[in-house]
Amino acid sequence: MSPVKLCDTPYLLMLDNLESVTGQALAIQNTLPAGEQQKLRQFLLKLVGGKTKVVLGSRSDEAWLTDAYTHGGKANVYPLGGLDPESRTVLAEKILEAQVGDGQRIAALRQDDDFKRLMALLAGYPLAMEVVLANLARQSPQEILAALNAADVDLNVGGGDKTNNILKCVEYSHSNLSPQAQKLLVCLAPFDSFIFQGALENYGKQLQQREPFADYDFAQFDVAIQEAIHWGLLSPHESGFPGLLTIQPIFPYFLRTKLNHLEATTRDALYDGFKAHYQGLAGSYQQLMASKDPNQRQLGLLFCRLEYENLYTALQICLRKRETIDIFFCLAEYLKQINDIDGRLQLSKFVCDAHDSYPKEICKGEIRFEMTMALDRLAYCYLAKQSYQQAQLSYSRIVNLLEQMEEGDQDSKRHKNISLASTYHQLGYVAQEQRQYEQARSHYQQALDIKIEFNDRYSQASTYHQLGNVAEELREYEQARSHYQQALDIKIEFGDRYSQASTYHQLGIVAQALREYEQARSHYQQALDIKIEFNDRYSQASTYHQLGIVAQELREFEQARSHYQQALDIKIEFGESAGADGSASRYSQARTYGQLGLLAEAQEDYSQAQQHLQKALEIFVEFNDQHSAEMVLQILARLYQNTQDDLILTAIAQCLHITPAQVQQHFAAASA
Known part of the structure; x- marks a missing residue:
């Protein structure tokens, strides 16, 4: 077809695997001679500005065609990243069906937190997913994560075909880097998923303090990064913020295979520098999340989300070395702020289990105090999940650790006892939630006595x-x-x-x-x-509700109705939202509908009373609150006695999925 027709008529022209035109090492061998390459270039240039859309696909930047896809000084390039969340889930399901087969195990994998971490690391890259997830046929997600970290997992899939073998793809791109870039990029081996380029200068300073890296020219880090971006090993993050980079999923594994060939002292120094780097970043991120400026808080949450795997790796190093776990408190705060109770529970349990393996001789001073703080986070999670026995056990362990702690100066003594008071307070709350009121009072009093003693x-x-x-x-x-x-x-x-x-x-x-x-x-x-x-609009609802009850008791019915309606409007507003309070707000609407029903009954407006009580009943049934539903049914039975309105029976029957006759029998039995 002629260029003229393509310019005049809207077609879609796709040229994929363009790397084969110039005969690059990863290409399918369809190399064109220089003359033919020039003809192709001229052909594409004639289509610029025409109606036909042209899509060029390649593993390289195809610099020889730059003027064909550059308009107004800006290259029209779309970096092809991983699949979107829905597509990667579909692909993962197909891989699991083919490789795992067992439906019960596949269902368990979907709920496995380590599998979710593995999926996040693979970032939707199809070939990486096919290669790595295939190992689930014989390994758990946790084992694969550990193997990837140690560069000890089978990724050699695709045989000698460089276009299908993911390791050979990465190896080829890496081989095209300058020797200086290859040397510096090995220092990225500990990273996963994400790199904050703006912080690499500080990372280089941390490494240069360690003898194996004293002669590394970290001033060239940015140059090496740009080379890696050029060859597709790193790419700008989808957020578009400058300096945020996504790592090609298999690249860290590849770098770890290179790192494994270096001396043990070099490897240890690298991970030690990585750990120190993230100890500093964790402190910065925690400060951002604690800021009163909402934009600063959001920035802290963003970095913790992107850096989670890197922070987690650094935390693992701290635990292996029996060092401070300040990184844990950053991650725990992040998970708290995004309301991920299950994730926070798993992380806290991981840290507390690691602490249990510490030799007794080092469990003192700062280490012991951090153990109590980690247990406090664990207990909080158990409390949030209403696992009261586990919460009580964790808080009791904190008391034992604090009471055994040696006291130093007056400040450390006060700090210890204030922590003890806080723990007794929480033990009181655990007992109170279980309606063990005398036990709760005893714990609260213990907390109060300490707080008074230490002012x-x-x-x-x-x-x-x-x-x-x-x-x-x-x-x-x-x-x-x-x-x-x-x-x-x-x-x-x-x-x-x-x-x-x-x-x-x-x-x-x-x-x-x-x-x-x-x-x-x-x-x-x-x-x-x-x-x-x-x-604080959400909590206003409970106070409007109580003001309604007071007005109703004083027989100020219009005032009561106004207050109840204000409470209900807020509850409906938050019940319709997707926020954390949505479900609780929906449930609490039932109480206000119930009060509006009683108010209407007191004014002998039985039709209005029935409508409100019907809404209350529907919500209580929805939340399986049988006790409250029965109380509403008793009021509705009273209304039926006063009105003999069969519509009441019909509405209740529809709500309870029974017949009107059965509702009438229930009313009769209740009044007998």
Whole structure:
């Protein structure tokens, strides 16, 4: 077809494997003579600006065709990275079906955290996935990860065909690098998935402090990086931020095979420098995540997400060397902020298990204190997952470690005891969650006594507040009020206005329980004012709900309806969101619908009452809360008695998936 027709008519022309035209080493052997290459170039140049779209595919940059794909001074190049998440999942399933076969094991692999890490490392590169995942036929994901780290896994698939053998592809690209670049890039062997190019200068300084790397010219690191990008071993990260690089998945493995040929002292020095480099970065990332500036926090989260595997590798080195685990606290904070409780639990357990293997003679001082901090993170995860027995065991281990810790100067003694107080406080919370109120009170009192002894006045507020909770649960309302007031006084003293809201709210509940409705309303209003001031919209719902109950008790029905509706609007708003509070907010709507139903019943608006109670019943059934559903059914039975409206029976029957006659029988049995 002539260039003229292609320019005038919209076609799609695809020329793949262009590296074969110039006869590069990885190419399928279809090399064109220089004259034919020139003809092809001229042909493509004539299509520039025409209606036909031309796609050129190649493993190299095809510099001889640059003017054919450059427009307005900008090269129209799309670096081909890994598959998108959906496509890589589909490919992984096909590989597992072919290589593993066992459906039960495949299902287990899908849930395996190490398999998820392996998939993240492979980054959707099809050939890398086919080669690495094939090893799952005889190895676990954990074993493959360890083997990749040690450059001890079979990746030699594809035989002698360089276009299909992934190692030969990487080896060819690597062989085209300058000797200086090859030497420097071996220093990237510990990295996985991602490199922050802006931090490599500091990495080079860390390595140069170690004798095997004293003569390395790390000033040329950026030049070596650019060569690696040119040959497809590294590529700009998909985020588009300058200095962020993605590593071709098999490249680290290849570099580790090169590293294995160097002396053991060189290898040890490299990983030691890598560890020190990430100890510094972990501190920086943790500071970013703790920033009050939301943009800084997001930046910290971004880097922790991209650097996770590198930080994790550095943490493993720290644990092997029995050194400080400050990197762990960075990763644990990241997982906390993204609400990955399972990931945080697995990481904390990994670190605590590693600590258990430490020789007793080194489990003192800073190491012992870090052990207590790691156990604290582990216990927190168990608590979040309502695994109370494991949480209690972990917190009890912390108490034992702290009590056995040798005390030095006054500061270290105070630090130890404040940590002990915090742990007793958490033991109180674990007991409280299990409704072991006397045990909870005992632990809270132990915490409070230590805080008073060491004049940790500010943190006393949280313990007084929890003691108030316990007394409230035991219906010791005057005692509860006293504890809440002590907590509030401290919060006011230290200017902690935001946290005052929760205590004002609880004081309102106590006053309400004592039928001191005006006092309750005053406390609730103070709580609400603070929540509005700090734009804590989600928690405003609970206070609007309580204000509705107070107004209803005072027979201020319109005011009650207004408060309930405000609470419901917020709960619906958050229930429809995809956030972490969505499910809890949906469930809590049922309570407010129930109160609106009771309010309508009190005003003898039975139709409105039935609608609200029906909504409450649907949500309680949805969340399998049989006790609350039965309470709503009792109110609906009362409504049916007053109205004899068969529509009530029909609506309930549809919700419970039974017949109206069965609903009527249930009502009759309940009233008998």
